[in-house]
Amino acid sequence: MKKIIILIVISLVMLSLSAETSIWSKGTTDVLPQGRWEVGIFQPLSYGLNETTELSTYALADLVMPNITLKKFWKNLDGLEFTSKHSFIYPSLFLNVMAKEGAFGILPDNSVIPHIFVLNNQFMLSYKYNEYLNFIPKIGFSAALVIGDSDFPTIDMPIVYNRTSIYHENIMFNIGLDVRGSVSSKFEYLVDIDKFIMDKEYCEYSYEHKLLLIWKINRKFALSAGYKLSYSDYPSTMQRRTDFLPLIDLQVGFK
Numbered sequence: 001m002k003k004i005i006i007l008i009v010i011s012l013v014m015l016s017l018s019a020e021t022s023i024w025s026k027g028t029t030d031v032l033p034q035g036r037w038e039v040g041i042f043q044p045l046s047y048g049l050n051e052t053t054e055l056s057t058y059a060l061a062d063l064v065m066p067n068i069t070l071k072k073f074w075k076n077l078d079g080l081e082f083t084s085k086h087s088f089i090y091p092s093l094f095l096n097v098m099a100k101e102g103a104f105g106i107l108p109d110n111s112v113i114p115h116i117f118v119l120n121n122q123f124m125l126s127y128k129y130n131e132y133l134n135f136i137p138k139i140g141f142s143a144a145l146v147i148g149d150s151d152f153p154t155i156d157m158p159i160v161y162n163r164t165s166i167y168h169e170n171i172m173f174n175i176g177l178d179v180r181g182s183v184s185s186k187f188e189y190l191v192d193i194d195k196f197i198m199d200k201e202y203c204e205y206s207y208e209h210k211l212l213l214i215w216k217i218n219r220k221f222a223l224s225a226g227y228k229l230s231y232s233d234y235p236s237t238m239q240r241r242t243d244f245l246p247l248i249d250l251q252v253g254f255k
Contacts, residue, residue: 041249042249043251053072065089065094069087080127084123085124086120088119089117095167112151113150114146114148115147116144116146117144117147118143125138134179135177136178138176142172143166159230159243173196174196187215189214190214194208210227219253224249225248225249226247226248228243228244228245
């Protein structure tokens with residue numbers, strides 16, 4: 001059951017499986033062309049609102065975790081492209097669903113879940129080294145507004161904890177680097193490393209690494225496969241500090 005929960009969270013937060021092009025652009029500094037739609041198994045439903053703005057949401061997750069993301073392309077300055085992403089998430093409904101005994105429970109059934117409003121912010125700067133290689137340093141922070149009584153434990157699984165510790169600590173910072181390249185017009189790759197800075201008294205640092213290979217079949221379909229590795233510096237050696245997950249996704253685009 002814990003693996004199922006991990007996959008749910010990953011579907012809400014994982015980076016894009018595509019490379020630096022005007023289509024299949026999630027996770028890059030580009031935005032979708034105006035009027036284009038894209039969606040994937042583990043990717044959000046995205047729409048190019050105009051030439052500089054993209055909106056997205058994980059539509060199925062909206063039933064228990066309302067969420068929306070705005071991606072804004074700001075400027076291209078001598079080959080450096082600056083983009084920001086801002087996401088709003090309300091996870092309280094999802095946490096309440098998971099607060100039960102039995103196979104579908106991940107939190108104690110007596111957990112007290114407050115209203116939690118999360119704002120995630122990411123800032124990306126893309127440097128095109130050459131026609132085949134891009135470097136994208138990124139920095140971000142997340143802030144949570146918690147309203148009401150709160151009494152529920154942290155979810156101590158590395159990949160999940162990186163995204164849910166903010167429900168208790170109210171703020172989290174992250175830095176990272178994406179390296180994106182192409183080996184042909186249809187095959188591309190992504191390698192990234194991210195560091196999360198969290199609770200100094202419990203789990204101060206956490207790291208994630210991802211490797212993906214992308215096959216851009218055509219303008220309508222893209223297939224990606226790879227893995228995600230996460231390490232969290234928990235205080236007890238009895239806790240699982242590392243998670244490894246295979247990743248695969250099929251994306252569909254329109255227009």
